[in-house]
Amino acid sequence: xxxxxxxxxxxxxxxxxxxxxxxxxxxxxxxxxxxxxxxxxxxxxxxxxxxxxxxxxxxxxxxxxxxxxxxxxxxxxxxxxxxxxxxxxxxxxxxxxxxxxxxxxxxxxxxxxxxxxxxxxxxxxxxxxxxxxxxxxxxxxxxxxxxxxxxxxxxxxxxxxxxxxxxxxxxxxxxxxxxxxxxxxxxxxxxxxxxxxxxxxxxxxxxxxxxxxxxxxxxxxxxxxxxxxxxxxxxxxxxxxxxxxxxxxxxxxxxxxxxxxxxxxxxxxxxxxxxxxxxxxxxxxxxxxxxxxxxxxxxxxxxxxxxxxxxxxxxxxxxxxxxxxxxxxxxxxxxxxxxxxxxxxxxxxxxxxxxxxxxxxxxxxxxxxxxxxxxxxxxxxxxxxxxxxxxxxxxxxxxxxxxxxxxxxxxxxxxxxxxxxxxxxxxxxxxxxxxxxxxxxxxxxxxxxxxxxxxxxxxxxxxxxxxxxxxxxx
Amino acid sequence: xxxxxxxxxxxxxxxxxxxxxxxxxxxxxxxxxxxxxxxxxxxxxxxxxxxxxxxxxxxxxxxxxxxxxxxxxxxxxxxxxxxxxxxxxxxxxxxxxxxxxxxxxxxxxxxxxxxxxxxxxxxxxxxxxxxxxxxxxxxxxxxxxxxxxxxxxxxxxxxxxxxxxxxxxxxxxxxxxxxxxxxxxxxxxxxxxxxxxxxxxxxxxxxxxxxxxxxxxxxxxxxxxxxxxxxxxxxxxxxxxxxxxxxxxxxxxxxxxxxxxxxxxxxxxxxxxxxxxxxxxxxxxxxxxxxxxxxxxxxxxxxxxxxxxxxxxxxxxxxxxxxxxxxxxxxxxxxxxxxxxxxxxxxxxxxxxxxxxxxxxxxxxxxxxxxxxxxxxxxxxxxxxxxxxxxxxxxxxxxxxxxxxxxxxxxxxxxxxxxxxxxxxxxxxxxxxxxxxxxxxxxxxxxxxxxxxxxxxxxxxxxxxxxxxxxxxx
Numbered sequence: 001x002x003x004x005x006x007x008x009x010x011x012x013x014x015x016x017x018x019x020x021x022x023x024x025x026x027x028x029x030x031x032x033x034x035x036x037x038x039x040x041x042x043x044x045x046x047x048x049x050x051x052x053x054x055x056x057x058x059x060x061x062x063x064x065x066x067x068x069x070x071x072x073x074x075x076x077x078x079x080x081x082x083x084x085x086x087x088x089x090x091x092x093x094x095x096x097x098x099x100x101x102x103x104x105x106x107x108x109x110x111x112x113x114x115x116x117x118x119x120x121x122x123x124x125x126x127x128x129x130x131x132x133x134x135x136x137x138x139x140x141x142x143x144x145x146x147x148x149x150x151x152x153x154x155x156x157x158x159x160x161x162x163x164x165x166x167x168x169x170x171x172x173x174x175x176x177x178x179x180x181x182x183x184x185x186x187x188x189x190x191x192x193x194x195x196x197x198x199x200x201x202x203x204x205x206x207x208x209x210x211x212x213x214x215x216x217x218x219x220x221x222x223x224x225x226x227x228x229x230x231x232x233x234x235x236x237x238x239x240x241x242x243x244x245x246x247x248x249x250x251x252x253x254x255x256x257x258x259x260x261x262x263x264x265x266x267x268x269x270x271x272x273x274x275x276x277x278x279x280x281x282x283x284x285x286x287x288x289x290x291x292x293x294x295x296x297x298x299x300x301x302x303x304x305x306x307x308x309x310x311x312x313x314x315x316x317x318x319x320x321x322x323x324x325x326x327x328x329x330x331x332x333x334x335x336x337x338x339x340x341x342x343x344x345x346x347x348x349x350x351x352x353x354x355x356x357x358x359x360x361x362x363x364x365x366x367x368x369x370x371x372x373x374x375x376x377x378x379x380x381x382x383x384x385x386x387x388x389x390x391x392x393x394x395x396x397x398x399x400x401x402x403x404x405x406x407x408x409x410x411x412x413x414x415x416x417x418x419x420x421x422x423x424x425x426x427x428x429x430x431x432x433x434x435x436x437x438x439x440x441x442x443x444x445x446x447x448x449x450x451x452x453x454x455x456x457x458x459x460x461x462x463x464x465x466x467x468x469x470x471x472x473x474x
Numbered sequence: 475x476x477x478x479x480x481x482x483x484x485x486x487x488x489x490x491x492x493x494x495x496x497x498x499x500x501x502x503x504x505x506x507x508x509x510x511x512x513x514x515x516x517x518x519x520x521x522x523x524x525x526x527x528x529x530x531x532x533x534x535x536x537x538x539x540x541x542x543x544x545x546x547x548x549x550x551x552x553x554x555x556x557x558x559x560x561x562x563x564x565x566x567x568x569x570x571x572x573x574x575x576x577x578x579x580x581x582x583x584x585x586x587x588x589x590x591x592x593x594x595x596x597x598x599x600x601x602x603x604x605x606x607x608x609x610x611x612x613x614x615x616x617x618x619x620x621x622x623x624x625x626x627x628x629x630x631x632x633x634x635x636x637x638x639x640x641x642x643x644x645x646x647x648x649x650x651x652x653x654x655x656x657x658x659x660x661x662x663x664x665x666x667x668x669x670x671x672x673x674x675x676x677x678x679x680x681x682x683x684x685x686x687x688x689x690x691x692x693x694x695x696x697x698x699x700x701x702x703x704x705x706x707x708x709x710x711x712x713x714x715x716x717x718x719x720x721x722x723x724x725x726x727x728x729x730x731x732x733x734x735x736x737x738x739x740x741x742x743x744x745x746x747x748x749x750x751x752x753x754x755x756x757x758x759x760x761x762x763x764x765x766x767x768x769x770x771x772x773x774x775x776x777x778x779x780x781x782x783x784x785x786x787x788x789x790x791x792x793x794x795x796x797x798x799x800x801x802x803x804x805x806x807x808x809x810x811x812x813x814x815x816x817x818x819x820x821x822x823x824x825x826x827x828x829x830x831x832x833x834x835x836x837x838x839x840x841x842x843x844x845x846x847x848x849x850x851x852x853x854x855x856x857x858x859x860x861x862x863x864x865x866x867x868x869x870x871x872x873x874x875x876x877x878x879x880x881x882x883x884x885x886x887x888x889x890x891x892x893x894x895x896x897x898x899x900x901x902x903x904x905x906x907x908x909x910x911x912x913x914x915x916x917x918x919x920x921x922x923x924x925x926x927x928x929x930x931x932x933x934x935x936x937x938x939x940x941x942x943x944x945x946x947x948x
Contacts, residue, residue, distance in 0.1 A: 005525065005601040005824045008589050011518035013602055015609065016616070019514040035882050037859045037889035040493040044485035044635055045519065045591075045621060046539075051479065065520075066542040068587050112586075113542050115482050117519075127479040128487055135489065137906040139892055142490070147519065161518055174892035176871060183879060295872060299879050350479045385511045397650060398769060405657060405773050408509050415511035418613055418648035432611040 010152070010160030017382055022163075022368065024381045025192065026145055029165050029362055032188045036180060038143040038167045043124040045147075046115040053116070055123045055349060063151045065160075066113040117149040121166045122346075122359075129170055130350035138171030157365065168359030170346055175288060178322045178342065179295045181360045185326055185338060186304040188362065193376040195303040196329040197337070202312035203289050204319045204341075206272060209282015210258070210310075213275065214251035223247060224313040227258065231311070235259045261310055265293045268308045288321060320344040324360055328370050337366045386473050387437035387453070388430040389416040390423060399446045400439070403466060412473050414439075430456060437473065484626070484634030491856055496637075496842065498855040499666065500619055503639050503836055506662045510654060512617040512641045517598040519621075520589040527590070529597045529823060537625045539634075540587040591623040595640045596820075596833075603644055604824035612645030631839065642833030644820055649762060652796045652816065653769045655834045659800055659812060660778040662836065667850040669777040670803040671811070676786035677763050678793045678815070680746060683756015684732070684784075687749065688725035697721060698787040701732065705785070709733045735784055739767045742782045762795060794818040798834055802844050811840045860947050861911035861927070862904040863890040864897060873920045874913070877940060886947050888913075904930060911947065 007013060014022065030040075046067055053061055118124055121144045129136065145165045154160055167184065169177045182199055189197045211220040222245040226238050233241075238259070239252055257271055269290050276282030289308060296306055304326075312323055314336075321342035328334040340360030347355040371377055387407075389400040400416050407414045417426045430438050440452040440461075451469045454461045464472065481487060488496065504514075520541055527535055592598055595618045603610065619639045628634055641658065643651045656673055663671045685694040696719040700712050707715070712733070713726055731745055743764050750756030763782060770780055778800075786797050788810075795816035802808040814834030821829040845851055861881075863874040874890050881888045891900045904912050914926040914935075925943045928935045938946065 005605040006522060007518050007525075007601075007605075008520060008522055011520065013518070013606065014516040015606070016513035016515060019516055023514075034857050035885070035887050037887065039490035039857065040497075041490060042488040042493055044481050044487070045623070046482060046485065046635075048480060048482055051481075067591070068540040068542050117541070127481075131479040131481075132487065132489070137903060141889075149519070161520075169892070172892045176865075176875065176890065176892045179875065183882075187882065295875065298872065299876050302883070383508050383513065391650075398772065401650065401653065401769065402773050408657075408661065409776070411509070413509050413511065415615075416650065418643070418646045418650045429611060 008160070010154035010158075012159065012161070020381045020383050021372075021377050022364065024377065025364060025367055025371070026163075026165070028191050029188055030143070030145065032184060032191065033143040033167050035187070036141070036167070036184050038141045041125070041128060041142050041144055042146060043118065043121075043128055043144070046117050047124060047127070049114055049116045051127050052119055052123060056119060060119065064119050065117040065149045065151055067115040067117065068113055069115075118146070119150060120148050121146060121164045121361075122168075123349075125166070125168060125170075126347045127350055129355065130347050130352045133352060139169055139174075140171055141167070141169045143167040157369070159365070163364045165362040165364055166359055167361075168346075168357050170355055170357040173344075173356045175291045175322075176295075177358045178288075178292045179299070181324065181340065181358065182292070182296050182304075182306060183299065183301070185324075185360060186301040189304055189326070190302040192367070192371060194329055194367070194370060194374070196305065197303075198305045198307050198327040198330075200307050200309040200312050200325045200327065201289065201292065202309055202323045203285035204321060204323060205281045205285025206276065206289065206310065207285075207313060209276040209279035209285055210255060212279045212282060214247070214254045216247050216251055219245060219247055221317075227311045228313045230259070258310055265297070265306065265308045268310070269293065272310070285321075292322065314339055314341075318343055322358065328366075329374075332370050332373060334366055334370055337363045337370060339363075382434060383413075384434040384436075385413040385415050386435070387412075387414045387439050388426075388433070388435045389414065389439045389441060390426050391417040391420050392423075392442050393420050396441050396443065396446055400441045403439070403441075403451065403469070406466070407470065407473065410470055410474070412470070414473070427456070439469070482634070484628035484632075486633065486635070494855045494857050495846075495851050496838065498851065499838060499841055499845070500637075500639070502665050503662055504617070504619065506658060506665065507617040507641050509661070510615075510641070510658050512615045515599070515602060515616050515618055516620060517592070517595075517602055517618070520591050521598060521601065523588055523590045525601050526593055526597060530593060534593065538593050539591040539623045539625055541589040541591065542587055543589075592620070593624060594622050595620060595638045595835075596642075597823075599640070599642060599644075600821045601824055603829065604821050604826045607826060613643055613648075613651075614645055615641070615643045617641040631843075633839070637838045639836040639838055640833055641835075642820075642831050644829055644831040647818075647830045649765045649796075650769075651832045652762075652766045653773070655798065655814065655832065656766070656770050656778075656780060657773065657775070659798075659834060660775040663778055663800070664776040666841070666845060668803055668841070668844060668848070670779065671777075672779045672781050672801040674781050674783040674786050674799045674801065675763065675766065676783055676797045677759035678795055678797060679755045679759025680750065680763065680784065681759075681787060683750040683753035683759055684729060686753045686756060688721070688728045690721050690725055693719060693721055695791075701785045702787045704733070732784055739771070739780065739782045742784075743767065746784070759795075766796065788813055788815075792817055796832065802840075803848075806844050806847060808840055808844055811837045811844060813837075856908060857887075858908040858910075859887040859889050860909070861886075861888045861913050862900075862907070862909045863888065863913045863915060864900050865891040865894050866897075866916050867894050870915050870917065870920055874915045877913070877915075877925065877943070880940070881944065881947065884944055884948070886944070888947070901930070913943070 049066065052064055125142065125144060143166065145163065147161055147163050149161050151160060152158060185199050207224050208220060211217045211223050216223055223242065226241040226245065230238050242252060257275060261268060269286060272286050276286060293306060293308065312325055314323060314325055319341035323341040324339055325336045326338035328337050338361060342358040344356045346357035389404055391397050397416065404414050404416050417429060427438060436456055438454045438456055440454060445452055450463050450465060452461055452463050453469060453472060523540065526538055599616065599618060617640060619637060621635055621637050623635050626632060626634060659673050681698050682694060685691045685697050690697055697716065700715040704712050716726060731749060735742060743760060746760050750760060767780060767782065786799055788797060788799055793815035797815040798813055799810045800812035802811050812835060816832035818830045820831035863878055865871050871890065878888050878890050891903060901912060910930055912928045912930055914928060919926055924937050924939060926935055926937050927943060927946060
């Protein structure tokens with residue numbers, strides 16, 4: 001009954017070396033999160049469906065993995081009215097789906113499924129804050145490093161299971177948080193050796209202000225979506241798209257400065273202040289940008305560059321103040337490796353009003369690829385033992401295992417080859433595992449209570465006492 | 475549209491202190507796994523249903539969480555024949571279910587669901603080994619620390635989502651592995667401060683031998699299930715159950731020594747050797763026990779006790795050699811906190827024959843409860859910052875943030891209160907967070923370029939330079 005084993009598309013097995021490299025990144029991020037005063041929480045892999053549904057838009061709902069009510073739990077719901085709603089499904093043979101069919105499908109799904117896999121870490125965090133509000137001391141700085149699942153079509157670099165690493169502060173509107181989050185990005189990427197990342201910053205109020213000034217407040221989304229494409233389709237392309245969306249020629253004239261928005265951050269802020277002079281909200285955004293950028297500059301960054309990018313609009317529906325995005329160091333072709341921003345009403349969906357939140361996220365998979373491409377993983381992330389004792393037979397193995405046991409108590413990673421195999425095979429095993437030293441203990445070594453230590457790279461051998469062995473392997 | 479937030483029954487949120495305590499246990503286990511030469515792998519949260527189904531018995535199949543084919547992926551399967559199979563479901567109003575109904579339900583389920591949540595770490599590991607056999611260097615010592623899910627009825631201490639921590643060696647029949655695994659248990663529990671755990675050991679071949687000797691080989695399961703209850707229902711109870719299961723009086727006479735099986739391990743092994751003198755398999759089991767126990771004894775354990783327990787039979791269908799179980803230190807009422815054993819054909823279900831495996835598992839949730847009950851969590855697991863800077867206004871905050879940033883670069887966990895709130899409120903925040911020091915920086919401190927460090931427990935205050943501050947907080 002042998003099956004050819006495989007895993008679902010969009011998921012991954014991680015080998016020892018991959019786990020070690022991923023943990024190196026996780027541990028680095030975690031240590032900086034903690035140094036900045038963030039505290040870890042963890043939430044369940046699946047939430048009640050109603051906690052997640054409707055929070056990510058229509059597309060999001062469709063991409064949420066639902067869990068079937070299982071075993072008896074399925075059966076006890078014996079009143080489900082299936083045939084009527086399923087007639088639609090059975091006769092549908094098109095790839096598209098009508099609204100009526102969608103409604104029927106959703107009814108059906110919610111009857112046989114009441115739980116769903118976590119889609120991101122933000123909604124579960126909002127749920128956590130509301131549910132545990134009486135135990136939490138605000139402002140609450142939390143971090144969370146857990147996998148999420150999305151039923152997206154798998155592609156190169158896009159998976160159905162992947163980790164998110166989020167740090168958020170909830171319960172304070174202070175802009176010092178934004179300053180700190182920029183420093184946190186700088187701190188993590190510097191420590192990872194990724195020098196020269198660009199932390200782009202923008203502000204939702206600035207984007208609203210621009211739309212207001214050009215009399216296109218009702219077209220804010222269309223406007224920002226088009227502006228966001230500036231580096232892809234160029235000035236002419238953006239203008240063409242804006243005109244198509246009904247933004248006037250006159251309006252485009254007013255925002256002409258945005259199409260060649262260069263200079264230092266100070267100069268850009270000055271330009272924005274002029275452009276938005278008539279918009280109260282826009283000027284508020286400019287003031288926020290000014291506070292954040294000035295303080296970041298005064299405190300200083302270790303290796304990252306801060307840049308004001310007025311075309312940055314990620315998750316616009318969501319963010320209400322600062323918007324962040326991190327680009328890989330120059331020369332590495334990779335999308336953003338982090339992003340975040342401020343959202344003024346994080347927990348309102350669960351009934352707790354006036355809880356401002358601000359947070360950032362690290363894109364683990366892309367960071368991994370960048371570090372790999374630049375060859376920046378430290379050699380020490382591989383966790384091979386320092387030495388392997390050869391196994392020459394029961395008496396010698398007993399002698400070896402006593403040493404192995406004592407070395408481990410000294411904190412040294414060692415092991416013994418478990419079988420009395422041919423010596424060549426044993427050496428080969430150490431070599432394939434990347435173990436740098438072999439300890440040879442034959443009858444002579446046992447008789448003399450010594451150890452023959454062989455450097456597998458140089459071939460150099462020396463006979464030593466146990467005390468010397470400890471010293472050499474440490 | 476506020477919803478009262480909650481999580482699915484049988485799942486848990488973990489607060490910062492709980493995550494810190496759990497990570498303390500995970501990290502301790504992980505460090506010993508690595509010291510013993512085990513390497514980490516990770517497998518996907520969900521597997522193809524056919525990888526899991528049929529591997530855990532009928533009960534297990536029912537407890538596996540299935541994932542609904544989602545969105546378009548559900549829809550593209552437009553040929554599912556639902557009504558026929560679902561008539562049964564719709565008309566069924568009893569809590570019990572007929573075989574026909576079960577078949578229909580399974581057919582239906584497999585049509586709308588092709589993926590399922592990981593139920594344990596062993597089957598995914600077997601699948602991993604077979605799938606990646608050409609990349610693996612055998613013997614392969616792997617560890618895996620990941621959550622699993624079971625649709626069990628939630629109870630006190632039994633959850634639907636919980637972590638397993640497994641270490642297994644595959645590809646070697648050497649009994650040194652068993653010796654090492656006993657040492658690994660000892661090493662981990664000693665490091666966690668859980669001194670005096672009992673590592674019980676038995677052997678499947680000994681149990682088979684006993685059944686053979688008393689002429690009840692066909693009743694091996696009944697026999698061991700009854701024997702396993704010795705400490706619960708006593709000698710008379712066990713004998714009564716055995717007689718009911720058709721084991722003869724004469725047979726019970728032969729195994730009378732098992733009912734008062736005391737003495738040292740050496741004595742027990744001697745008794746078993748006599749009892750099983752006529753069973754080849756039984757004597758093989760005795761020889762295995764002898765090798766393991768003698769070597770463990772000779773190498774020595776740090777704080778655990780090894781005990782030979784002939785009534786130990788956990789997972790009998792599964793294990794083929796050694797069987798392990800760990801009991802909490804005397805005086806703590808808790809079931810087993812770990813278990814494992816050898817299984818000679820780990821990967822056969824996926825088509826790779828002759829791969830012997832042996833492994834052990836740590837029961838995280840129970841270990842947590844034992845450590846909590848004995849008050850053994852180190853105070854340092856809580857990850858509160860060392861100091862909080864008070865916030866007296868923008869100028870002072872800027873001065874404070876510069877110091878905070880530099881202290882963090884020195885590896886010191888500090889933060890600044892983000893808002894210019896009343897000082898009493900700020901102190902209260904530090905207190906509730908368990909932060910030991912406050913740094914007070916008002917106009918005077920800024921003017922003199924100094925810092926006022928206050929010990930929040932003693933109330934003691936001192937004015938220091940930045941260099942002194944670094945020294946004091948380090």
